Amino acid sequence: MIDTDAVIIGAGPVGLFQAFQLGLQEIRAHLIDALPHPGGQCAELYPDKPIYDIPGLPLCSGQELTDRLLQQIAPFQVPMHLGQAVQSLESLPDGRWQIGTTAGMVWRAPTVFIAAGVGAFVPRKPPLDGLEVFEQGPNAQVRYFGVTPASVTGQHVVVMGGENEALETALQLAEAGSCASLTLLHRVDKFRADAALEQAIRSAIDKGRLRLVLGQPLAIEQRQTTEGRRLDALHLATPDGPEGATTRLPLDVLLPRLGLSPKLGPITDWGLAMERKQLVVDTERFATSAPGIFAVGDINTYPGKRKLILCGFHEATLAAFAAAAIVHPERRVLLQYTTTSPRLHELLGVKPTPA
Ligand SMILES: Cc1cc2nc3c(=O)[nH]c(=O)nc-3n(C[C@H](O)[C@H](O)[C@H](O)COP(=O)(O)OP(=O)(O)OC[C@H]3O[C@@H](n4cnc5c(N)ncnc54)[C@H](O)[C@@H]3O)c2cc1C
Missing domain, CATH: 3.50.50.60 (FAD/NAD(P)-binding domain)
Known part of the structure; x- marks a missing residue:
């Protein structure tokens, strides 16, 4: 049984960036993925193909984007649990959530981020x-x-x-x-x-x-x-x-x-509001119909939704701000810039730039 602040279901590009944004908010997270490696569709379906629409990265391959995201989250030392699918999500009497995987591991956390994309990639048998x-x-x-x-x-x-x-x-x-x-x-x-x-x-x-x-x-x-x-x-x-x-x-x-095929699997059984096999969220917090559960990336739906990586990055950022209010209710959630905030420099392990 692992107690933590947040569990991220899915280590695709959006799940990885979610881990980064939670790190900036000082929220301890664990990442879980059914695949034996991180990167979701980018690593599994098009590792060598080019992506041209990541802001500030005119060209990178699916695997390169994954590697860069892993590099970006490295300062936060987010534990990654691969090769196991999340099977169960149950509410606890104290308001937290209990998450269980096919490998028999169990977590308890006040916040859960479903970044499950098109579903868990499972081998065709x-x-x-x-x-x-x-x-x-x-x-x-x-x-x-x-x-x-x-x-x-x-x-x-x-x-x-x-x-x-x-x-x-x-x-x-x-x-x-x-x-x-x-x-x-x-x-x-x-x-x-x-x-x-x-x-x-x-x-x-x-x-x-x-x-x-x-x-x-x-x-x-x-x-x-x-x-x-x-x-x-x-x-x-x-x-x-x-x-x-x-x-x-x-x-x-x-x-x-x-080959592998994506399976939405148990997500449809968790009692969350869905539309056409996607989780319905608001566009302020990217929260689902259950308190403390957020959905980001390809798995969610809202008016105007586009299944693009950069949209998922935006969703993950706002969801992390919303989660900070749950995990650290005693603090005011302030906007800080990574360029200038001494606290964020400390979290990222970088030296402050001279004035
Ligand atoms: C060929 C191709 C080219 C593309 N090109 C571009 C492009 O140029 N630009 C762009 O913006 N987008 C592109 N996309 C779309 C982009 O890849 C997706 O929008 C993006 O991967 C979504 O990221 P995600 O993290 O939400 O989901 P995914 O990448 O699908 O990752 C979800 C992860 O969650 C895991 N998972 C799901 N359910 C569970 C569970 N129950 N337990 C544990 N793990 C689970 C899966 O195994 C997977 O690893 C392309 C897609 C394809 C197929």
Whole structure:
């Protein structure tokens, strides 16, 4: 159980800037994101593509904007809890909120900032009955994120998918050469990936560093062992196999890399006023229908709303001022300039500029 002043749900560009604005207001915040890395859509959907409409930054990529925002919030040392989605939001008798995640972590805070964008990015899963049993725990046989060659040494590994992420994962493991066997499983002999990456994969296949298997998984094969249930193989329908017959693909580890899709998930169950799957806010504080809960960025709606990063930055700024009145009711909330305020210089860890 972590007690804090504010919890930010979503570490996209707006959630990150929210952390900065809360830092300026001396509000202690924690950031939570379902993805294993910060940056939201910028980092996930267009890390290398250019953005031209961030004020004062004529050109930057999605990843560069994320890196700059992380640099900007560094002075506030905001704890970041990644790879876990916020599942529950409940009111406490003392007026605070209790926030719980899929990883079993719990926070209590008087203010909550929902910066959830288009929803939590969750991996697309192969439609195979019973697969979820093998997704849990440190020795999970089915892993959707973050596999290193060392973590699968000596194992029979199957990477599933035909886009960049699948090919990058397969290539990384092929180059390390530490798997007992490595298979790239895809529906057809055609990839939707960068040309250079596809060339590198084809070359690795030609050199025998991995094999390409074409097929559509239809079922899993599992058995009970003394240590629990074990996933042994996939049964595939293959393009050149006889109709109705399946091919068995044995494995120790399955790495589905089928892309991510956003899911609004539990946000719709929290009893907050919504319009067309967006949280209704006022434009003075960006507060939702529940006291102490704010919504900023792509997740909110109000007359004239535009889903742009700079609009989210403005919303986060006013929401932080409004939260200061809740977290520090004893203080007058004053406007201070980062250029001239000694207190803000102290918070930012910068030296005052000579007069
Ligand atoms: C291809 C493309 C190009 C774009 N170009 C521009 C541009 O040039 N200029 C511009 O201004 N905008 C652009 N946009 C839009 C911009 O990316 C969005 O407006 C911006 O990302 C919104 O930021 P956000 O922080 O509100 O949400 P997001 O970036 O969507 O981040 C939300 C985060 O919240 C997390 N989350 C959601 N629900 C939960 C939960 N329950 N628990 C934990 N975490 C959760 C998600 O995993 C995600 O990381 C572009 C968008 C796309 C797709």
